[in-house]
Amino acid sequence: MNRNPQLNADGNLRHLLTIDGLPRALLTHIFDTADGFIAVNEQEVRKVPLLRGKAIFNLFFEPSTRTRTTFEIAAKRLSADVINLNISASSQSKGETLLDTVDNLAAMQADMFIVRHAQSGAAHMIARHVAPHIHVVNAGDGRHAHPTQGLLDMFTIRKYKGEFHNLCVAIVGDVLHSRVARSQIHALTTLGVPEVRVIAPKTLLPTAVEQMGVRVFHDMESGLRNADVVIILRLQNERMRGAHLPSAQEYFKYYGLTAEKLAYARPDAIVMHPGPMNRGVEIDSSVADGSQSVILPQVTYGIAVRMAVMSMLAGN
């Protein structure tokens, strides 16, 4: 049997590499565990001893202060020892291979690697390589996956909408280059969301995106109609010129989420964004800061979800 490499023989989470293929019950278990950590984060002393004495390495081959910080905070609230490694400036420049670097850190009795890498599959490669007691969390690999972001988005939806089986969720923007969108789509379909839509110009959609289980729209009016959840993707600056897009202004005109366009969705729709936002490009400030925005709660829930994943992987 070709077992999911993320799961142990007894079905428990061993690594978190992608949401693709994870059973719905496991996602629900992560959310239930995260619910408990919400309370911890509201305590006077935001600290539990679940990972005391564990060594967690933030292995960032691509810079991301923001994501690294969320993992660092989550790990410290679990009482782990956190070591931050910005690898571009390190051994890699001395010609050591990725797996030699990992072997060395593992030999220092690492318990978990949080891996961000520009190449799709990097976290998988590390997970296949390490000894059974070491856990790997993919914190973003190329265009492939960013599973903790997908999980925190689902946790946010559950907090605001309660259930998944009756929702219409629209994802707007650069799906083509977005590992976040891939993780969201896998999570939404696994959780039984009946209608998942993507809204984007053709140049920002992968070929055959429908095979992921989504409906494709090219305009906001029809795409947002009856949506319960509107997820805006970040538009990378480097896409805004050249082949993919004429200009940021043009993009904003057609796909930037304004109050007018949001009115196409259901009146109680929530608006999400993985951050950091380009205000006035993919989202208007009036929406980002408006009453339907749950963008900052996403960040708060992200800490609880990461604490849940880390404690499920390596908890004492």
Add this chain to the structure above:
Amino acid sequence: MNRNPQLNADGNLRHLLTIDGLPRALLTHIFDTADGFIAVNEQEVRKVPLLRGKAIFNLFFEPSTRTRTTFEIAAKRLSADVINLNISASSQSKGETLLDTVDNLAAMQADMFIVRHAQSGAAHMIARHVAPHIHVVNAGDGRHAHPTQGLLDMFTIRKYKGEFHNLCVAIVGDVLHSRVARSQIHALTTLGVPEVRVIAPKTLLPTAVEQMGVRVFHDMESGLRNADVVIILRLQNERMRGAHLPSAQEYFKYYGLTAEKLAYARPDAIVMHPGPMNRGVEIDSSVADGSQSVILPQVTYGIAVRMAVMSMLAGN
């Protein structure tokens, strides 16, 4: 009533942004609290649990290993979790605004921001923006203020001179560009020092500096006469050529503190410097390392003063 934004309704410290406008009793309370932490720092185990589980972010938009380190040590001795963010290399480069960055970190349940920024007013802007339970400490904003430096300088003077009401304090050097000097002058006048002097060439003094309550001198002999405390300011390298100053040698000749010039002051005068020193430019090594120098005690007291401020702001 236009209440001081640094104080709560009950007069307790909520933020530390500037010494300007803080009541003398509050400064004295900070010093008394710092006195208690001196003992902690001399213990075998230099640790108290006052900020256990609190998340303190060192938000440095301008690099300063030295100041960042003092806050990091102070926070760790209070058992807080410290996260260092060097923001120039981070989200700001992805086009996120300063307040979006702050909102995101606040959503991760930050308790305190230690802010260093090249623009005057940055810490104030953040303090106005954050929720009531979040505290902001200004660790230097443009030419405006560096209040913990000012406080540690006053604490040092109190340690060596006992009282303020009978002192003559001379501040020597580049007052024009110095946030440290501004904070010192506010503190000295608040604490009732009857004679505060500045000694500098005209090109290194702000216009109308007398309105801050200081006497202006342009030569060391008359300016240092009868001084109990001599505070030497750091001369930024970038001022040493061009409009402000002919050369470092010329500056040293007229304003560099040598043993000869120090002899103008009272025989028991103490010599202070906020560091890092330019030996042979604003201060001669014989004075920096001499018996009247309290430059290293300033650093030691700085840890205790920062522990005092942080625990008063966010202590459990």
Add this chain to the structure above:
Amino acid sequence: MNRNPQLNADGNLRHLLTIDGLPRALLTHIFDTADGFIAVNEQEVRKVPLLRGKAIFNLFFEPSTRTRTTFEIAAKRLSADVINLNISASSQSKGETLLDTVDNLAAMQADMFIVRHAQSGAAHMIARHVAPHIHVVNAGDGRHAHPTQGLLDMFTIRKYKGEFHNLCVAIVGDVLHSRVARSQIHALTTLGVPEVRVIAPKTLLPTAVEQMGVRVFHDMESGLRNADVVIILRLQNERMRGAHLPSAQEYFKYYGLTAEKLAYARPDAIVMHPGPMNRGVEIDSSVADGSQSVILPQVTYGIAVRMAVMSMLAGN
């Protein structure tokens, strides 16, 4: 009497600057202490409170994520507070002298400095300068010494070979530029290894290297004959062209450790390398990953040895 500056009057370790001159009994005491920490590192909670409340500064004037990380992990497992300072980007650029930087950190009540510096003698200079209660560990200074690397190598040999008095140890490669090789040779001769060899082309050997107590070989076949331990040195990329070496390929042909060449040594010989490895230059992957390689155990033992040194220096 010209007492060893690394030892207190009662013969205890005060600093660790070089292995040269340390008595054999002290090395043995370090290894015995490290043996105890092996067990700590295999516990569920890898943490002992020996350095709780101590402030340890990683003072790296030369970048080295790898070595810095091993000290950081060792210190955290001893419950110390660790502050990482990358000094090239800091006060040094503001013109402060090395000793002023050290004085400032000492005034923050530092307990220990871990110093890496491109100049030979930097750690010694700091050790001579600091107050008696502050400890200095040399983490590599120029071409001079890297004593914790030398100690962990000896600890590894003791683990695999049990005793030193009957061993033949061959060190292969760029001895000329290697502080690691210097520390290894001092340790091996102190521990009573009867035959210490170096194998290298003449251009990569210091003049009069025999005076360190080693036998010189220029070819692998005779140099590896009967060796119990083969230590491969890293070949710095910058040596591979120009005066010292014709090319990496040429070097590999004559001095790269392959399975064929390893067969000259004793069948139970172990292979060591301080890392990071240049696979296919100084060592072939079949050997690096082979059954005789103890390269990753070296890393594991390195944590225990550094915990031993740090706790002997500053333990409560």
